[in-house]
Amino acid sequence: MLCTECKQMHGVDFPCGGVSFTMPDKKKYKIIYDRINCIGAGSCVISYPERWVMNNVDDKADLINGTQVSAHTFEVEFSEEELEKFLESAQVCPVNVIHVFEVETGKKLI
C-alpha cells in the first residue's frame, strides 16, 4: 500500500505514521470479442495491430493477450491509455463483434 505521508510502499505497518490507501486498479475497460462471428475483414488489425492479429489457420482475428471465457468469446481488460485504439478497432469492425465495456459499471461503450 502507498503511504500518504512518505509516498513509499509499505506492508501492513506504517512506521512514518502515514495513512495508506490502496492503489487504484488502472484497468477500467474490457473488450468482449465474439470471435466466431468474425468474417476476417482485418480492419481491427489495421487499426490496432498491437492488439489484433490475423490467424492464418481460420482467417479470423485473434485478440492478443485475450482470455478465452467461453467457446467463442475472448476478453481482455485494459486501461485508459488503450481506450481510443480499442474503440477505433470496434468501430471499424463491419460485423460488430468487438465490444467495449466499463469494468466497474458494466456500461457498454460500443
Ligand code: SF4
Ligand atoms: S474487424 Fe471484425 S470481422 Fe474484421 S477481422 Fe476484426 S473482428 Fe474480424
